[in-house]
Amino acid sequence: MANTTPIFIAVIGVGGVGKCFLSQLQDLTIRRPSPKLTLCYIATSRKALYNDDYSAINVDGAINALANSSKTPPSLPDLVTYLTMSPGKAIIVDNTSSQDVADAYPTALKAGVSVVTPNKKAFSGSYKLWQDIFQAAAASGAKVYHESSVGAGLPVISTLKDLVETGDEITKIEGVFSGTMSFLFNSFAPVSGGGGKWSSEVKKAKELGYTEPDPRDDLNGLDVARKLTILARLAGLPVESPTSFPVESLIPKELESCSSGDEFLEKLPLFDHQMDEKKASVGNKVLRFVGSIDVATQSVKVGLQSFEPSHPIAALKGSDNIISFYTKRYGSNALIVQGAGAGGDVTAMGVTADLIKIIAQIA
Amino acid sequence: MANTTPIFIAVIGVGGVGKCFLSQLQDLTIRRPSPKLTLCYIATSRKALYNDDYSAINVDGAINALANSSKTPPSLPDLVTYLTMSPGKAIIVDNTSSQDVADAYPTALKAGVSVVTPNKKAFSGSYKLWQDIFQAAAASGAKVYHESSVGAGLPVISTLKDLVETGDEITKIEGVFSGTMSFLFNSFAPVSGGGGKWSSEVKKAKELGYTEPDPRDDLNGLDVARKLTILARLAGLPVESPTSFPVESLIPKELESCSSGDEFLEKLPLFDHQMDEKKASVGNKVLRFVGSIDVATQSVKVGLQSFEPSHPIAALKGSDNIISFYTKRYGSNALIVQGAGAGGDVTAMGVTADLIKIIAQIA
Numbered sequence: 001m002a003n004t005t006p007i008f009i010a011v012i013g014v015g016g017v018g019k020c021f022l023s024q025l026q027d028l029t030i031r032r033p034s035p036k037l038t039l040c041y042i043a044t045s046r047k048a049l050y051n052d053d054y055s056a057i058n059v060d061g062a063i064n065a066l067a068n069s070s071k072t073p074p075s076l077p078d079l080v081t082y083l084t085m086s087p088g089k090a091i092i093v094d095n096t097s098s099q100d101v102a103d104a105y106p107t108a109l110k111a112g113v114s115v116v117t118p119n120k121k122a123f124s125g126s127y128k129l130w131q132d133i134f135q136a137a138a139a140s141g142a143k144v145y146h147e148s149s150v151g152a153g154l155p156v157i158s159t160l161k162d163l164v165e166t167g168d169e170i171t172k173i174e175g176v177f178s179g180t181m182s183f184l185f186n187s188f189a190p191v192s193g194g195g196g197k198w199s200s201e202v203k204k205a206k207e208l209g210y211t212e213p214d215p216r217d218d219l220n221g222l223d224v225a226r227k228l229t230i231l232a233r234l235a236g237l238p239v240e241s242p243t244s245f246p247v248e249s250l251i252p253k254e255l256e257s258c259s260s261g262d263e264f265l266e267k268l269p270l271f272d273h274q275m276d277e278k279k280a281s282v283g284n285k286v287l288r289f290v291g292s293i294d295v296a297t298q299s300v301k302v303g304l305q306s307f308e309p310s311h312p313i314a315a316l317k318g319s320d321n322i323i324s325f326y327t328k329r330y331g332s333n334a335l336i337v338q339g340a341g342a343g344g345d346v347t348a349m350g351v352t353a354d355l356i357k358i359i360a361q362i363a
Numbered sequence: 364m365a366n367t368t369p370i371f372i373a374v375i376g377v378g379g380v381g382k383c384f385l386s387q388l389q390d391l392t393i394r395r396p397s398p399k400l401t402l403c404y405i406a407t408s409r410k411a412l413y414n415d416d417y418s419a420i421n422v423d424g425a426i427n428a429l430a431n432s433s434k435t436p437p438s439l440p441d442l443v444t445y446l447t448m449s450p451g452k453a454i455i456v457d458n459t460s461s462q463d464v465a466d467a468y469p470t471a472l473k474a475g476v477s478v479v480t481p482n483k484k485a486f487s488g489s490y491k492l493w494q495d496i497f498q499a500a501a502a503s504g505a506k507v508y509h510e511s512s513v514g515a516g517l518p519v520i521s522t523l524k525d526l527v528e529t530g531d532e533i534t535k536i537e538g539v540f541s542g543t544m545s546f547l548f549n550s551f552a553p554v555s556g557g558g559g560k561w562s563s564e565v566k567k568a569k570e571l572g573y574t575e576p577d578p579r580d581d582l583n584g585l586d587v588a589r590k591l592t593i594l595a596r597l598a599g600l601p602v603e604s605p606t607s608f609p610v611e612s613l614i615p616k617e618l619e620s621c622s623s624g625d626e627f628l629e630k631l632p633l634f635d636h637q638m639d640e641k642k643a644s645v646g647n648k649v650l651r652f653v654g655s656i657d658v659a660t661q662s663v664k665v666g667l668q669s670f671e672p673s674h675p676i677a678a679l680k681g682s683d684n685i686i687s688f689y690t691k692r693y694g695s696n697a698l699i700v701q702g703a704g705a706g707g708d709v710t711a712m713g714v715t716a717d718l719i720k721i722i723a724q725i726a
Contacts, residue, residue: 027530154698155518155525162518162716167390315673318696325702331707333681335517335702345692353525360724 005363006088008054010041010079011354013095014063017118017148020348021095026059028352035363040086041079042066045098048073054086076104077198084111089362093351094119109136109144114356114362118148118347123233124226126213127240130233143358148350150177150227151321151341159337160234163327170235172326174292174334177227179342180218180318181289183210186316189279189287198275199268206265210319210342214261219250221289224302228291232300234292239300248303250275252288282306286314312336368619368726369451371417373404373442373462373719376458377426380481380511383711384407389422391715398726403440403449405429408461411436417449439467447474456714457482466492472499472507477725479570479717480512481710486596487589490603506721511713513540513590514684516702522700523597526690533598535689536657537697538631540590541683542705543581544652546573549679552642552650554672561638562631569628573705575623582613587665591654595663602663611639611666613638613652643668649677675699 001098009025011018029037039057041050049057049069057065074082083090092108094101094117102122105115106129123146137144147157163170176182181246187201196204202219205211211218225242232239239245251264252271279287285306290313293300307314316322321341324334340346365418372388384698392400402420404413412420412432420428437445446453455471457464457480465485468478469492485496500507513519526533539545550564559567565582567576574581588605595602602608614627615634621627642650648669653676655665670677679685684704687697703709 024530028528031530153525153529153692155522156519159518162516162712162719164397165391165719166516166712167387167394168712168717303460310678312675312678315675315678320696327517329706329712330703333683333703335700337518337698337700338675339698340693340696343692349525349529349692352529356525356528 004035005272006036006038007359007363008038008083008086008088008090009093010043010050010083010090011039011062011093011095012043012065012073012101013098014042014044015095016344017347017351019063020094020344021093022059022062024348024352025355028356029059035359037359038088040090041082043073046072050082057325068333074293076101077107080104080108080111080113082115083108090114091355091358091362093355095116095348095351097121099125104138105129105144106132109133109142110140112140112142114143114145114358116358117151118146118351120149120223120230121227122146123149124229124242127233127238135326143361145274145354145358146230148347149229149355151323151337152343153286153346153349154321154323154337154339154341156231157234159335160231160325163325163329163335164234164236168330170293170295170325171328172292172294173231173235173323174313174326175290175323176288176313176316176321177224177291177341178218179340180205180210180212180320181214181224182316182321182341183208183319185286185288186318187238188275191286191314195267195279198272199265203265206220214260214264215262216251217265221247221249221302224289225331228293228300228302229331232293235295236296237293237295237298237300241288245300246303247301250304258283278304284309288313288316304327311339367398369399370722370726371401371403371446371449371451371453372456373406373446373453373541374402374425374456374458375406376461377405377407377429377460379707380710381458381543382426384456385422385425386556387711387715388718391719392422396681398722400722401451403453404445404537406436408436410434413445420467421540423431439464440470443467443471443474443476446471446634447520448477450574453477453719454479454718454725456480456718458711458714460484462488468492468507469495469499472496472505473503475503475505477506477508477721479508479714479721481509481515481714483589483593484585485509486512487592487605490596490601491518506724508716508717508721509593511710514686514700515706516709516712517684517686517700517702517704519594519686519700520597523594523688524700526688526692527597527599531693532691533656533658533688534691535655535657536594536598536686537676537689538653538686539651539676539684540587540654540686540704541581541652542673542684542703543568543575543578544587545679545704546571546682548649548651549681551638554677556650558642561635562628565631566628577627579621579624579627584610584612584665587652587654591656591663591665595656598658598717600632600658600661600663602657608663608665610664611652613667641667647672651676651679675701695705 091114322338452476685701
């Protein structure tokens with residue numbers, strides 16, 4: 001029985017993840033010709049490319065065609081209207097990190113348009129938005145998948161959902177959720193001892209492209225706090241926002257008012273002693289930047305913790321993430337998922353895998 | 364949009380996994396009343412319980428009712444006929460390890476009846492059966508899910524499928540795939556040095572219920588070979604059978620002809636020196652029983668290998684499994700999944716999670 005419902009795909013965002021996703025989508029349409037997938041819309045925040053008759057945009061070359069398009073993007077409600085009138089089912093793939101796009105998910109879902117995204121904003125913003133999203137999806141039957149919002153393509157969200165949906169009780173979730181923080185601490189405080197100066201490691205991480213353009217956006221801990229918010233909510237805790245629990249920032253107080261990331265990086269060496277002191281204070285253990293969720297005490301926190309060198313969190317390499325799920329069924333030995341938690345290809349992989357899962361349900 | 368297609372579930376096998384599954388199914392029907400799930404058939408190899416009008420069997424108490432039933436199981440083709448005539452969609456949940464039941468999957472799938480199972484036999488038997496199963500499913504649109512056939516409820520099959528379906532290239536899969544072997548080597552050759560006598564550890568493992576009734580069924584490596592066969596096929600290698608590649612048996616040649624597991628256990632201490640020699644031969648490394656698949660060279664093998672103490676495979680605890688996926692996208696740092704790979708509850712969890720995924724697609 002071949003699936004026959006045509007599926008129309010609207011892609012928003014063609015940055016690092018968006019480009020990798022388009023390449024995977026092209027590959028997918030070749031390897032899985034059924035059901036018929038049609039890329040009918042592609043846009044950045046300033047330009048859009050689409051045809052009024054929903055005829056297909058060639059995935060190969062879509063980015064160039066978009067650059068040459070003279071159309072500006074319609075409002076998000078207008079995009080939803082356009083998609084609901086398509087002669088099939090529609091899916092929005094949001095490859096941005098935009099709060100505005102995230103805020104439109106309930107409108108899309110209510111109208112029966114499914115959503116796939118690595119964008120953390122919708123799921124880690126206000127608890128009201130979270131509720132609106134899942135209530136809209138439940139009411140219309142549209143799907144919303146966001147594997148890559150935590151740990152990129154690693155099976156984190158799907159594993160947590162399987163545990164919860166099959167009736168296991170999550171007791172604790174703990175891990176390293178930031179590739180940037182992983183790289184920084186694996187270099188600054190390696191298990192083997194030694195390690196570089198903190199400010200040098202931050203500079204190196206920026207040069208290697210492991211940080212945001214302004215490294216303070218990694219060091220303030222908010223990215224990890226957003227991921228913890230998502231996991232805590234999936235585990236059943238009604239966390240109000242990523243600023244409603246303790247988050248330790250690694251930005252020295254004195255540098256909070258720097259006017260630019262460059263100024264920050266220039267002055268950071270003056271405060272290396274602060275990180276050296278923290279490193280020395282843990283003795284034979286090693287310092288790591290982790291997030292944890294204790295379900296029984298409803299406590300969520302993000303910050304520095306020390307680990308025995310034999311602990312899996314201490315043994316992490318490169319910019320890998322590690323996520324440990326402690327549950328009633330799994331007992332004292334956690335279910336652990338580990339691997340690259342950032343990068344265009346692996347993030348896009350989570351998006352594409354989600355897309356395939358939605359198609360299997362709606363086609 | 365509530366799903367409205369009624370789903371009829373036929374459960375075969377009520378052993379350790381089957382009992383845990385029924386408990387999770389009961390929980391599921393309470394927490395997710397829609398779509399309507401009806402347990403319409405339950406059987407062991409000798410007894411069956413079902414109503415000609417497909418009326419529901421109460422999940423709570425089903426095992427007792429089955430014990431009191433005077434019906435014998437119909438043939439598997441007759442069961443499939445019964446299910447195809449149900450007023451809805453049907454799913455067989457095979458909680459046995461029976462080859463006979465496995466051989467009937469193509470018939471069920473061809474008739475549009477989906478299959479969920481932790482039973483390795485169907486996917487690790489002849490390559491012909493593997494092809495028949497997936498061709499039947501593709502033709503009818505029925506689904507076949509078997510997460511718990513490798514690593515119990517750990518996200519192993521689903522992760523591998525996501526990698527492959529999104530177009531990643533698997534280069535290598537490596538890991539500890541047997542809870543029994545994991546326990547034995549973590550005790551016999553711990554990273555910290557020392558460790559008990561091999562024969563004592565085998566006895567202890569049997570007493571703790573970590574081995575099959577006859578421990579030779581674990582020590583011959585066939586269980587691991589079956590799991591490797593499944594993963595290799597999913598990675599694209601047309602492995603003919605679990606005996607078509609090198610599998611190292613830990614049964615001393617001299618004991619291959621023992622008439623019983625008890626006789627084997629009694630005589631095993633006479634051969635402890637063999638394992639001691641193997642352990643001594645790896646120096647500062649530690650011995651582990653692993654399976655590996657090298658996709659480029661199409662090489663699959665199962666047996667002893669030595670690992671640096673800092674290697675994740677060496678650091679495993681208790682009876683945990685660890686599975687490392689090396690792929691083009693993930694580069695030199697593998698995507699790793701780790702945790703309990705055996706036990707009724709976690710095995711049933713994989714079955715229940717699969718069932719939920721099938722329901723989402725067919726309801």
